[in-house]
Amino acid sequence: MSLHLVELPLSLRALHLWAGARKPGSFDEGSTLHHLLGETFGPAVLQPFRLMVAPRAQHGTIYAYARLDAEALRQQALTSLMPGHAEVIALDRLRSLPRPAYHWAAGQRLGFDLRLRPVVRLASALTGRNENGVEVSFRKGAEIDAFLSSALRGKENSREKVYVDWLAERLTPAASLDLAATRLASFQRLRIQRDRKRLDGPDAVLHGTLTISDPAAFADLLARGVGRHRSYGYGMILLRPAQRMP
Template identity: 60%
Template sequence: MNLHLVEMPLTLSALHRWAGARRLGRGNLDEGLALHHFLGEVFGPGIVQPFRLMVAPRARRGTIYGYSAETADALRDIASAVAPPSESSVLELAALRSIARPPGTWQARMRLGFDLSVRPVVRLNAPIEGPEGRFAAGAEIDALLAETLRTGVARSREEVYLDWLTARLGDAADLDRTSTRLASFQRRRIVRGGRRLDGPDAVIHGTLSVRDPVRFADLLARGVGRHRSYGYGMLLLRPPQRLD
């Protein structure tokens, strides 16, 4: 598959009005949920995925970055044929841009920096007891909490999350842990299937080395971790990082 990195400016207030008119989040807006529905209605389900909304502090506008098999021209053609005025006010179609990431872009042992927003969670294969009650099999919980409950050993959040990321890179790439860090963490409540889920929200900055270029391209197109169609899991590539 030919991969394209897509960039599109977005007006936050218009997105909030659009989501409010559809009662998404019921008064407590989950921007990931809103963008999941918005991008699906404008371009089709999964056409721009994974994606990441980047907003500067106190800014009224943001930028969506995403991966797609479609070019900017093709995406504009899709949206121009179906998007109503309310959606056109959210997204500036004329400013939508893309750049191709064809096969051969990445080579084995190539070092790349990255900026990654993830929900570092795991699904339980079996029930587990916690201090606040019992977690059923199939429950989605913080990877740090899951490890602590299983082993009784409290490691640092960064160590656990970097192990979690290493496992999800698989054979596609190797994580350089000497130049990778947990840049930010907070607990954030999201809305999925009408239910509110509390969980970890992390940003990781670091460097990786491509191991298998084909699998790495597939990883970019697929994304990392869960909730990839809600604004998580996109590997935004950068020059290799150096930690001070």
């Protein structure tokens, strides 16, 4: 079944009102969108996804990959659409473009824009001082920032290098990363809500260029997404024209 790139406009004000009516006093963007899209189109139908919002804008756009095209998604949503959902999303403006596997070829260079939560799960307990000099301790199995994990192990790498290396590892074997043409575009620490737990961690955007190694694996990678929390707005590879070769 072919993959489709989906574009769905939404009202940010309506999104906040919808979330507030369900859970007053608390708003988690990723969790809210996870529930909104799941209730509208079905669980994991639009996944991975990414919300893009211009500065000071009142509306945003969700981009996602789906196995259904725009018309099929619209018809699927209309069978169970609730008035609250309809106030948030502009279903009549839902659009899509096919992204079939035959678009990709070995050696093909593509640019990308990728929002990530670059975290690792610890294979063993880890203790040390964080970047602020504070003593921290984590149990086996804890999910922590990949940069913090590297620092606690005494590796003197920049945050950008750690995140770029983290991504390169997860693109293999589908694609290789052009390290010279990939950079950390933005970073913040963000506390998210997952299963009644509050998790503090990295929220990063990487811009760069990759080269496809295995077209079939690359098609699967687009559909699957990169890293953890892919059903909450992370890990969607938005493709761009490749950057110029140095």
